[in-house]
Amino acid sequence: MGLILVVTTALVMLATFNWRWRLGALGLQYLGVFLLVAQVWAVPLAAVKLLAGFMAAMVLAIGRANSRAEFDVRRWPAEWAFRLLAAALVFMTVASLAPRMLAVVPEMGATQAWAGLLLAGIGLLNLSFSTRTLPVLVSLLSLLAGFEVLYAVVEESTLVAGLLALVNLGIALAGSYLLDAEAPEAG
Amino acid sequence: MSAPLIWIVFPGALGFLLLLLAGRPRLANGLAVGAAFLLAWAALLLPIDQPLTLGGATFKVAQSLFLLGRSLTLTPAQQPLLMGIWGVTFLWLVGALFARPHGLFAPTALFTIAFLTASFSVEPFLYAALMFELTALFAVPLLAPPGSRSRPAVLRFLAFMTIGMPFILFVGWMLAGVAASPGILVLAVRAGLLLGIGFVFLLGIFPFHSWMPMLAESANPYAAAFVLLMLPSAVGLFGLELLDRYAFLRQSEALFALLRSAGALMALVSGLFVGLERHLGRMLGFAVVLETGLSLLAIGLNQPIGFTLFFALLLPRAVSFLVWSGTLSNLQQEVGASLTLARARGLAGVYPLRSAGLLLAIFSLAGLPLLSGFPFRWLLGRELAADFPWAAAAALAGSLGLLLAGVRVIAALVSEPEVGTTAAGPLEGAPSVRISAAGDSTIWLFLIFGALGSLLVGFFPHWFWPFFVRLPLMFSQLGR
Numbered sequence: 001m002g003l004i005l006v007v008t009t010a011l012v013m014l015a016t017f018n019w020r021w022r023l024g025a026l027g028l029q030y031l032g033v034f035l036l037v038a039q040v041w042a043v044p045l046a047a048v049k050l051l052a053g054f055m056a057a058m059v060l061a062i063g064r065a066n067s068r069a070e071f072d073v074r075r076w077p078a079e080w081a082f083r084l085l086a087a088a089l090v091f092m093t094v095a096s097l098a099p100r101m102l103a104v105v106p107e108m109g110a111t112q113a114w115a116g117l118l119l120a121g122i123g124l125l126n127l128s129f130s131t132r133t134l135p136v137l138v139s140l141l142s143l144l145a146g147f148e149v150l151y152a153v154v155e156e157s158t159l160v161a162g163l164l165a166l167v168n169l170g171i172a173l174a175g176s177y178l179l180d181a182e183a184p185e186a187g
Numbered sequence: 188m189s190a191p192l193i194w195i196v197f198p199g200a201l202g203f204l205l206l207l208l209a210g211r212p213r214l215a216n217g218l219a220v221g222a223a224f225l226l227a228w229a230a231l232l233l234p235i236d237q238p239l240t241l242g243g244a245t246f247k248v249a250q251s252l253f254l255l256g257r258s259l260t261l262t263p264a265q266q267p268l269l270m271g272i273w274g275v276t277f278l279w280l281v282g283a284l285f286a287r288p289h290g291l292f293a294p295t296a297l298f299t300i301a302f303l304t305a306s307f308s309v310e311p312f313l314y315a316a317l318m319f320e321l322t323a324l325f326a327v328p329l330l331a332p333p334g335s336r337s338r339p340a341v342l343r344f345l346a347f348m349t350i351g352m353p354f355i356l357f358v359g360w361m362l363a364g365v366a367a368s369p370g371i372l373v374l375a376v377r378a379g380l381l382l383g384i385g386f387v388f389l390l391g392i393f394p395f396h397s398w399m400p401m402l403a404e405s406a407n408p409y410a411a412a413f414v415l416l417m418l419p420s421a422v423g424l425f426g427l428e429l430l431d432r433y434a435f436l437r438q439s440e441a442l443f444a445l446l447r448s449a450g451a452l453m454a455l456v457s458g459l460f461v462g463l464e465r466h467l468g469r470m471l472g473f474a475v476v477l478e479t480g481l482s483l484l485a486i487g488l489n490q491p492i493g494f495t496l497f498f499a500l501l502l503p504r505a506v507s508f509l510v511w512s513g514t515l516s517n518l519q520q521e522v523g524a525s526l527t528l529a530r531a532r533g534l535a536g537v538y539p540l541r542s543a544g545l546l547l548a549i550f551s552l553a554g555l556p557l558l559s560g561f562p563f564r565w566l567l568g569r570e571l572a573a574d575f576p577w578a579a580a581a582a583l584a585g586s587l588g589l590l591l592a593g594v595r596v597i598a599a600l601v602s603e604p605e606v607g608t609t610a611a612g613p614l615e616g617a618p619s620v621r622i623s624a625a626g627d628s629t630i631w632l633f634l635i636f637g638a639l640g641s642l643l644v645g646f647f648p649h650w651f652w653p654f655f656v657r658l659p660l661m662f663s664q665l666g667r
Contacts, residue, residue: 104377133338143349159256163317163321
């Protein structure tokens with residue numbers, strides 16, 4: 001369930017230009033991350049990631065809603081196709097990396113390896129396509145979420161969980177701050 | 188009472204409190220100056236982990252603070268470093284009275300230094316990557332105040348810091364496996380590769396350096412230079428800690444060869460770009476890249492003198508960036524525009540003191556004799572030339588590029604403004620020379636101290652050398 005959620009939401013964030021869909025997908029993505037991390041961590045500790053993720057998405061949503069930036073512009077279908085094809089390349093890369101990851105980290109489950117690598121890979125891809133504030137920061141959060149899924153298997157520390165939650169919230173707050181300063185862009 | 192409480196928690200908390208005074212920047216700055224001075228003085232005189240008797244009462248400043256199952260530890264051997272860090276912070280906060288950065292500079296400076304101090308005191312020390320990321324996040328309001336055009340640069344800065352962080356964190360787990368099984372080469376290679384990728388992003392190693400000149404161009408130069416000075420220096424220190432902890436890294440000749448190559452490439456590329464650059468802020472950014480390259484070359488020597496030089500290069504860097512960015516920030520506010528070479532034409536005639544300060548800083552960083560940058564660069568070049576002449580040549584080429592940039596700045600500053608334009612603001616007729624005016628005492632003081640500082644280090648480097656020799660002794664293996 002967690003793997004399906006994170007992959008679906010990552011693809012939605014890659015393909016959509018609508019900031020509401022994007023942030024909604026981000027929130028759902030953190031639910032998927034919680035389900036994956038809860039397989040190796042205690043549920044209360046894993047819930048920290050869920051709460052931090054929801055709060056980050058909410059902060060970005062409020063920031064975007066109050067922003068003076070223009071609403072997103074409709075894109076040609078060709079761009080969607082290009083992005084999804086690029087995502088397919090990421091899938092193929094992850095298909096070759098995941099078995100190696102499992103060999104290096106025997107404690108890791110296949111779903112976690114796939115989910116973490118896919119999330120990080122699609123997040124990185126999305127980051128490379130983005131220049132505006134919200135897509136960049138959502139991509140960074142997605143990338144970090146993928147890393148957190150992988151890292152949760154090897155490190156279960158309260159301090160790290162807290163600091164990573166702080167980083168997620170910090171990115172969201174920085175994003176909200178920058179969104180407020182974002183000038184309208186030409187269509 | 189513990190050392191982390193004094194040098195990490197207290198300045199961090201004070202930084203947050205000073206946010207409430209962001210609307211009164213001089214008061215906030217004054218309080219921050221006082222705090223930085225006290226912390227530097229405390230690092231010099233207050234013994235860590237030794238009983239101290241005061242008025243009949245005995246107490247001890249413990250070296251560790253425990254937090255959520257982990258610890259922050261500052262040892263007595265790290266006190267010289269703490270004194271240096273807070274001393275430099277004190278100078279930068281004083282310089283802010285002249286440079287007039289955004290009102291958030293003082294609080295941001297305090298909790299930036301608090302986080303960076305935490306980065307080399309946290310156990311496990313690989314959590315430092317999280318501290319670097321948090322430092323970058325907290326610096327965002329300072330680097331992109333309302334109305335600034337630095338958003339793209341700040342986004343790129345954040346992106347690279349965020350991408351680099353996971354690699355360092357993940358390597359922490361891998362290094363435990365390597366330490367347990369040092370004979371398994373594939374583990375060591377994987378760990379080294381991930382570590383290298385992490386440092387490439389965190390240090391801005393070519394070609395991932397673009398955020399440095401972008402930030403120096405579009406953000407306030409003084410604020411940007413402070414972040415560009417402190418963050419790469421802290422990351423470099425973290426790199427030294429890694430070398431100290433792990434024997435397989437310390438004994439890897441391939442790693443040091445890679446460091447020398449990366450350092451030489453950064454010096455060469457930055458020298459090329461800075462020599463051709465037309466914006467004074469971007470020149471500053473490329474100077475940061477050059478300095479980072481020189482630090483990598485110093486570490487790449489893999490000798491005790493190299494580790495000493497890593498610390499020694501920090502002093503002229505701190506002083507020169509302080510003067511360069513402070514002067515640039517002040518000039519840009521006077522002129523009312525971002526300073527390209529075209530806009531800087533004729534400024535020497537209107538602002539001679541500030542122009543002199545700017546040139547002093549550039550030539551000091553270029554390693555001109557008698558200025559602060561010369562003695563330690565000369566020593567680095569001599570050490571490199573003995574075994575790695577190609578690296579010495581690259582370092583020299585980088586310095587020559589910066590020298591060329593300085594000459595072009597001179598040419599712009601002393602040349603006549605173009606007909607119909609002026610770089611010095613809305614003037615009619617010939618601009619008058621502003622030697623002194625009401626409120627210019629800060630300019631005099633700033634430039635006099637900057638010049639004196641640069642000349643002092645340049646003329647008498649042997650006064651400072653014993654301090655730098657002590658700094659690598661905070662490591663258990665390096666520098667011995």
